Amino acid sequence: MIVCPNCKHQESDGAIFCSECGMQLVQYTPGETQRFDTATGELQTVSAPQPVSQVPAWISLHLLESGQILPISDRMEFTMGRVSENQPIMPDIDLSPFKAFDNGVSRLHAVIRNNAGNIVIMDLGSSNGTYINGMRIVPNIEQPLRHGDIVALGKLKMQIVLS
């Protein structure tokens, strides 16, 4: 059994995408494996599976204005934006508590992915753009992120802290 790290839906072993939320199940863990002990002929449980949902924080967003640090765990990929009423699209990380609206953050602004250790960011066609160290990036194209980069969603600036 695999548990989707995004929505906790249970999928059969071997599933590649979550059938509930469409998320790619990047992490593979073998299910509970049983084996015949050749000496005794008894069925034994070899290893208990570790739950997949515990991906340690691999990136933190250090918001420059408020000084807050947001560690991101569990997800290997997350969208950032702000929640607004009557709007069905929900970003994974809601930045509205950090004056997202005033800073010109779109509802679905950008996505950060961890492709097996390569951290990338992609602008999702936001109105006010995404900047890395002051350079505006082209929408819908992945750009590499390095430790210490300053990313701005519109005018909302944050420093990337990789762990």
Next chain:
Amino acid sequence: MPIKRPDFYALLGLLRSATQEEIRRAYHKAAKRLHPDANQAPGETELFLEVQQAYQVLSDPARRSAYDATLGPEETAPEVVEKRVLLSRKEIARLPESQLLYVLIDIIPSEEQKKTISGAPLNLCLVLDCSTSMKGERLDTVKSSAVQIIRQLKPNDIFSVISFNDRAEIVIPATRHQGNTHRLETRIQMLQTAGGTEIFKGLQAGFEEIRRYANPTTVSHIILLTDGRTYGDEQQCYELAKQAADLGIGISGLGIGSGWNDIFLDQLASYTGGTAMYVSQPKDIERLLNEKFSNLNQTFAENVVLDFQPSEQVTVSYAFRLQPEAAPLSKQPPIPLGPILKDWPLSVLLEFLIQPVKAGQETVDLINGKLEISAATLNMAFQPVPLRLAVSVRETITPEPPPPALVQALSKLTLYRLQEKARAEVEAGNYEKATQHLQKMATHLLVQGERSMAKTIMLEIENIEREKKFSESGDKQIKYGTRALLLPGERKR
């Protein structure tokens, strides 16, 4: 030197290892086509007698083994197709629970065949809905599109047109037009609308026309254009589609507007390896009909059927054709997979559900069967291509990342399946679940840069929340829109 005659197995398109059941089926199929009451081409009655003789020998185990003794070693048939198979895992763990495995199969004409492919003549029948609802722009566009098709026919092509409403009428009987297209165009221009929609009547008349010239050296296909629903005769239509499939006749559908039944048309087409397409506005009729016509002209093999013995341990839990024309497939063998075009592979994705592996079991057979290929472009009988897919069982495995091509195809297909879920949930009255699934879809589409599709879905979510149902054509727009995303980049519109 005497001309080498095909042996009885080749004559029936069988492997030497064929079971009695396979022999019986192959005989029935050939006999139906070649029977003196039905056949057309000269020489087919003689062929029928040979097929009968072959069956008499092979169906009798004693005579069969005597006959087998006279045969040389089984010749490996020239490879007609090349296939590429990708598995999500080559090994599976011995688990006390069920597990999933994905297989992507690509089939293309072999290099040898590519050099010699010649175009096969078409045997095409248009079955046109002329019910009242088609009045005006719809029928006008259908007429002009049909005329365009007529002008593109090759002298050898056979063409027929049926119009139907509550009854069917033969507008153009199946014939080779031999350059005289003017007369045919006039007939098309005279079509008028009246009455309701009874699809079976139209299909049946089309079937009767097309079968007169249906033989293994022509590409026979019925294209049904309709904008309405048929009531009560769906089952009859399905039976007819199965008969058509047996004779190598394909059926595709173009549904115009929002009133037609997409589930019916998808199912109907799937029996023959054909496709249903969605025409949102009349001006698209011409483009889609032309596209279908050009695909038929590009046919290398009209249909590939995947046949295997179903097992208790392994079931196909989802089957989908990604290319050349994206469409859901039947999950029960024999599965019609659809056509192979000359420069466009047939690509299908299968999801297998594997029940717990027994103690001591070393391998799990996913498929142990064959691909039956019908190809009008090849002027010869050839044997089915054996296909065996198996995975070995290990006590524990370290899962490797699945092949990228497979993951890529699955990522889009996952969205298509979310859409299927949402539709079923609206049907069942679970509106909240449905909108949740659509929300996930829209978010993924936005992330993938498919903004207009995402927008359509967002509007639909609002509609479902308000009206507790899909908007007039919203369900079809989302379904066929998501399906179009499955095509590789250069084929997308």
